[in-house]
Amino acid sequence: MRIRAFRPGDDEAALRAVFRSSVHQLAVGFYTPAQLEAWAPEAYDAIAWAERLRANRPxxxxxxxxxAGFADLQPSGYIDHFFVDGTFGGRGVGSALMAHLHQSAHARGIGRLCSDVSLSAEGFFARCGFVIERRQEVELRGEVLRNARMRKTLGTAGRA
Structure with missing residues (x-):
């Protein structure tokens, strides 16, 4: 497995496919089909998606x-995207990405991580040492999805 920087102009479509696969395959037992489609619809604004990826630099x-997956770490310590392709679920991709985020946090002097975590990813984030800060409900394209704001305080300058 290799973890590399996002390549603008090359990665957008592949990351969209990972996102949709992750939502529709790995979250299927936690959300209704209508919620999954609202979260990761087949039709999407490719320009807005590309702009968000360029801003987040996953x-x-x-x-x-x-x-097989992608994740970002914002300067505030916020993880906006963390997705593993459904065909790679349970194969260590998420763990490798999380370890990379921790290393990046350490290198950047970030001492706290947080994310809005889906019900399907909550257990993984908990196993990585995150705790629930609060439960949330988010309306998206007419559907209400539940998630949790989770956080983790890191040791000395970003160490797990």
């Missing part, structure tokens, strides 16, 4: 040359 995980 890290991209590759397995045997194939994009």
């Amino acid at each position: 890290f991209v995980a590759e397995v045997e040359g194939r994009v």
Whole structure:
């Protein structure tokens, strides 16, 4: 597995496919089909998606040359995107991305991580040492999705 920087102009479509696969395959037991489609619809604004990725500058995980997941870490310590392709679920991609985020936090002097975590990812984040700060309900395209704001205080300048 290799983790690399996002490549603007090359990665947008592949990361969108990972996002949709992650939502529709890994979150299927936690949300209704209508909620999943509202969260990751087939039709989307490719320009807005590309702009968001360029702003977030995610890290991209590759397995045997194939994009398997991606995650970002904002200067505030906020993790906006953290998605693993459904076909790579349970194969260590999420753990590798999380370790990379911790290393990046340490290098950047970030001492606290937080994210709005789906019900399907809550257990993974808890195993990584995150705790629930609050439960939330978010309306998206007419559907209400539940999630949790989770946080983790890191040791000395970003160490887990």
